[in-house]
Amino acid sequence: MATQHDIALTNALTGIPGPLPPSGVIHVAFPHANRFTIVGNHLAQHDGLSLTAIGIGVHIQSLPAGAQVGIKALTARFAEGETTIAAALRELETHGYLHRTRARLANGRVITRTVFCNQPGAVLRGGVVPVVGPAVRSTAPAPTLVREHVRVPEPTAVLEPRPMAETTSVPEPMPVPEPMPVREPIPVLEPVPVPEAPHAPVRLPPRTAPTQPRRPLPHPQALTPELRQAASALLADLRRHAEELVLSEEAVEELVPGVAAWLERDATTDAIRRALTADLPKPLKHPARLLRHRLTALLPPPLPGVHDLAQPRRAPVTPFQTCDGCERAFRSHDPGHCRDCRAQYWEAA
Known part of the structure; x- marks a missing residue:
């Protein structure tokens, strides 16, 4: 069976006029003779509906009333x-394809009327215009009335009765039919197309993460002339260890506070040089940045003091003692009796 289907599909593809597309779907379309439904591309290709909502909309449109x-x-x-189905129905209701209203019958029963509109922008009979989103007043001209001219039949001539034989009775003359009143034709409302309200543009979230604000360059508590001189010399000497790190005088002057903050925290020049020259990217486009x-992100914390490194003193522990009366263990600095034995001695006294 699969081979027959493949052969039939190959024969159908050969009958398609024009070259086949190199990629994507290829349509093999045969006209329907029965059991088909006309669905607009505005529903089948709607960019604001989910695939479940589009499928349910097409299914509802194919059902009978x-x-x-x-x-x-x-x-x-x-x-x-x-x-999932409730969410899809709400999507169709939001975009104007589905309308659900409450109605009360004559017996007091409340029912839900469901109306499906295959074109939300078209004018329905009776002046009900489903709109997408909030109600929008249409600026289209009012529908015109088309009056049809109805020809009124002329009254037919009445023939006079002929004289008949004496033996027969003379029939009574037939009454003349009165002309029928002219009825005005029912006005036919021509549907006026209403332009569909344009959908609001959907703002997609940015593909890249938002950029974080740049952290400020660290500064020392007091930028002394000695720190400034040492930091400036270290920055200017970096090109001897990494030829990519050629800095301008303006860049050196800008980065001096950052290096001074490292030196203030007792970081050695060798440690600062290794942190700034290790694993440089190739090629390096912006050495100053x-x-x-690195001066901002790798800033070491201040060195702890001697008192900070001292071990914390443990709280004194009360030793165990053996009760002289019941020989139970209890904590106390002095030997003697436990709490229960002392209470008994006090009662006896």
Whole structure:
């Protein structure tokens, strides 16, 4: 069976006029003779509806009038759950394809009327215009009335009765039919196309993460002339260890506070030089920006003091003692009796 289907599909593809597309879907379309539904591309290719909502919309449009399209009925028909189908129905209702209203019957029963519109922008009979989103007043001209000229039949001539034989009775003359009153034709409302309200542009989130604000360059508590001189010399000497780190005088002057902050925290010049010259990217386009980032992100904490490194003193522990009366252990600095034995001695006294 699979071979027959493949041969039939190959024969159908050869009958398609023109070259086949190199990629994507290829349509093999045969005209339908029965059991088909016309669906607009505005629904089948809607960019604001989910695939579940589009499928349910096409299914509802293919059903006859009076079919049940509630959440329970659709859940029993399809594999999706009630939550998914309810969300899809709300999407169709938001975009104007589905309308659900409450109505009260004559017996007091409240029912839900479901109306599906295959073109939300078209004018329905009776002046009901489903709109997308908030109601929009249409600026189109009012529908015109088309009056048809109805020809009124002229009254037919009445023939006079001929004299008949004496033996027969003379029939009574027939009454002349009165002309029928002219009835005005029912006005036919021509549907006026209403332009569909344009959808609001959907703002997609940026593909890249938002850039974080640049952290400020660290500064020492007091930029003394000695720190400034040592930091400036270290920055100017970096090109001897890495030829990519050629800095201008302006860049050296800008980075001096960062190096001075490292020196203030008792970082050696060798440690600073290794942190700034290790694992440089190839090629290095902006050496000043790289040094600024490393001076800020790799800043070491201040060295702890001698008292900070001292071990914490443990709290004194009360030793165990053996009770002289009941020989139970209890904590106390002095030997003697436990609390229970002391209470008994006090009562006896």
